[in-house]
Amino acid sequence: MKNLMVTGYRAHELNIFGQKHEGIVYIQQAIRSKLIPLIEEGLEWVITPGQYGVDLWACEVAIELKQQYPQLRVSILSAFANAEERWSDDKKEYYNEVLKGIDFHGIVSNQPYQGIWQFKARDELLFRKTDGILLVYDEDAGEGSPRFFKEEALKRQQEEGYLYISISSEDIQTIADEQRMEEQFEESFEEKVTDSFEEI
Numbered sequence: 001m002k003n004l005m006v007t008g009y010r011a012h013e014l015n016i017f018g019q020k021h022e023g024i025v026y027i028q029q030a031i032r033s034k035l036i037p038l039i040e041e042g043l044e045w046v047i048t049p050g051q052y053g054v055d056l057w058a059c060e061v062a063i064e065l066k067q068q069y070p071q072l073r074v075s076i077l078s079a080f081a082n083a084e085e086r087w088s089d090d091k092k093e094y095y096n097e098v099l100k101g102i103d104f105h106g107i108v109s110n111q112p113y114q115g116i117w118q119f120k121a122r123d124e125l126l127f128r129k130t131d132g133i134l135l136v137y138d139e140d141a142g143e144g145s146p147r148f149f150k151e152e153a154l155k156r157q158q159e160e161g162y163l164y165i166s167i168s169s170e171d172i173q174t175i176a177d178e179q180r181m182e183e184q185f186e187e188s189f190e191e192k193v194t195d196s197f198e199e200i
Contacts, residue, residue: 002131003129004045004047006046007055007135008135010053031167044072079109108122123149134166
């Protein structure tokens with residue numbers, strides 16, 4: 001597989017309203033764990049729609065992975081011009097930082113927002129340009145904007161062998177739990193070492 005679409009929930013669908021939310025770290029770890037084996041098998045492009053949420057967090061992960069895998073390329077394919085125009089200043093600043101690290105930014109419609117057809121045209125192009133999708137989505141946790149991507153990906157999987165990889169809320173929770181256990185182990189280990197030195 002050469003080209004992978006990565007998308008999922010928008011930040012507000014996960015009740016995340018700032019970049020300091022601890023959940024972002026775990027979502028990014030889950031994305032990283034899925035991307036690395038694919039890169040090692042020949043993945044060349046990570047392509048996202050560039051929405052504020054999973055899309056941009058995935059871009060951050062891929063940009064970081066480029067240091068280890070310089071052959072990797074990252075792209076954002078926006079539906080229309082100035083998609084970030086109505087975002088808050090801190091979101092715009094974050095978006096512009098992400099844009100600096102990617103290799104290609106395409107805009108499907110050079111007009112500002114005019115209608116749902118722009119999203120449909122973008123999504124059609126994303127599916128056409130990619131061999132598979134990594135989707136952060138869990139319908140058991142409630143409906144959300146990624147539902148369309150899941151349905152379309154599964155349809156294409158049936159018809160043409162399009163690859164569908166998912167990350168569920170359970171996957172992310174497992175990573176969070178493992179991380180917390182590691183931290184607790186390290187803390188208790190440090191305490192034991194400190195206590196041992198104090199006894200000497």
